[in-house]
Amino acid sequence: DTEVTQTPKHxxxxxxxxxxxxxxxxxxxxAMYWYKQKAKxxxxxxFVYSYEKLSIxxxxxxxxxxxxxNSSLLNLHLHALQPEDSALYLCASSQxxxxxxxxxxxxxxxxxxxx
Amino acid sequence: xxxxxxxxxxxxxxEAETVTLSCTYDTSESNYYLFWYKQPPSRQMILVIRQEAYxxxxxxxxxxxxxxxxxxKSFSLKISDSQLGDTAMYFCAFMxxxxxxxxxxxxxxxxxxxx
Numbered sequence: 001d002t003e004v005t006q007t008p009k010h011x012x013x014x015x016x017x018x019x020x021x022x023x024x025x026x027x028x029x030x031a032m033y034w035y036k037q038k039a040k041x042x043x044x045x046x047f048v049y050s051y052e053k054l055s056i057x058x059x060x061x062x063x064x065x066x067x068x069x070n071s072s073l074l075n076l077h078l079h080a081l082q083p084e085d086s087a088l089y090l091c092a093s094s095q096x097x098x099x100x101x102x103x104x105x106x107x108x109x110x111x112x113x114x115x
Numbered sequence: 116x117x118x119x120x121x122x123x124x125x126x127x128x129x130e131a132e133t134v135t136l137s138c139t140y141d142t143s144e145s146n147y148y149l150f151w152y153k154q155p156p157s158r159q160m161i162l163v164i165r166q167e168a169y170x171x172x173x174x175x176x177x178x179x180x181x182x183x184x185x186x187x188k189s190f191s192l193k194i195s196d197s198q199l200g201d202t203a204m205y206f207c208a209f210m211x212x213x214x215x216x217x218x219x220x221x222x223x224x225x226x227x228x229x230x
Contacts, residue, residue, distance in 0.1 A: 042206055042220030043160070056217065088158060103150060104218060106160035 003027075006091050006107035014115055015081060021110045023074040023091030031096030032074040033104065034066060037088040049074060050096050081114045088112070117142040119209050121221035128197045129229055135182075136192045136224050138207030146212030149183070149190045154223075155203040163205070166190065168212075197228045 004025045013019050023032065031050050035043035048056035049068040057066075063085075065077040074091055088111050092104040118141045128134035140149070151163040166174045166183050173181050178195045194201055207221040 040223075042223055043218070044220075045217055048217065090160065092160070103162050103165055105162070106152075108157060108159040111158075 004091055004093055004105050004107035006089075006110050008110060009108065010111045010113075012113045012115060013078065013081065015083070017081075018077070018079045020078065021076040021089055021091075021112075023076075023107055024072055025093040025105070026072055027093065027105065028071075029093035029095055029105075030071060031094045032068065033092040033094075034074070034076050035090040035092060035106075037090055037109070039087075043090055047076075078112075081112075083114050086113045117144070117147075117209050117211065117219050119207055119219055119221035121205075121207055121224050123224045124222070125225045125227070127227040127229055128194075130197055130199060132197055133193060133195045134197055134226065136194075136205055136207075136226065138190045138192070138221055140188050140190065140207070140209050142188070142209065142211075144211050148210045148212065149181075150208040150210070150218070151179070151181070151190075151192045152206045152208055152220075153201075153203045154206065155200075160206070164192065194226075199228050199230060202226060202228045 007022045033048050034046040037043040045058050046060045047066045052068045063080050067075040088109045090109045091107045094104045095102045120139045147168045149166045153161045153163050164174050164176045164179050173183050180193045182191045204223045204225050206223045208218040210218050
């Protein structure tokens, strides 16, 4: 199984809503990532979790709150978003640990629209 | 800081022909990895090929091969026998050795394979 599964695939939310994006992998990977991708742009790293601990936060606004409940799951909690936060949110995982240099496997993303 | 440059925003190729996508990068690191990812309309980022900077031999994966010129900091992707399913956005990416999957992407090249 080489899949990273993200739910939901599409999400429309108002600026006062609270929602969560979910990501799951069963490859035994110990590093998981959130990337944000605006239309016709490359992905930009938001957060990195290593062994369920947040190791990198790329100065992301606090209205985005990541959570890693266990080694297979990664959530991104959303609150009070702005229309400019509309984007494709990609989850990825890699082996992590001593094997820091292995490639990342990506999910299909959640297309988020903030209205 | 590392930068990745893809100078071809769009390219097209006839089915069964060969096409080369360009990528240059800038870094002062000696230990790093380079990747080509493909993002079809389905949105999922799919790893095409990877190259370790310490390896002189160019990586190959079936119809995909790279021309890695370390001194020139160039990392081009050659697709042989192009197929309709190769139509996608192609991103060149850099990762510093020892980092935790922090991929730095180029702006991408949109490849269209025409029948």
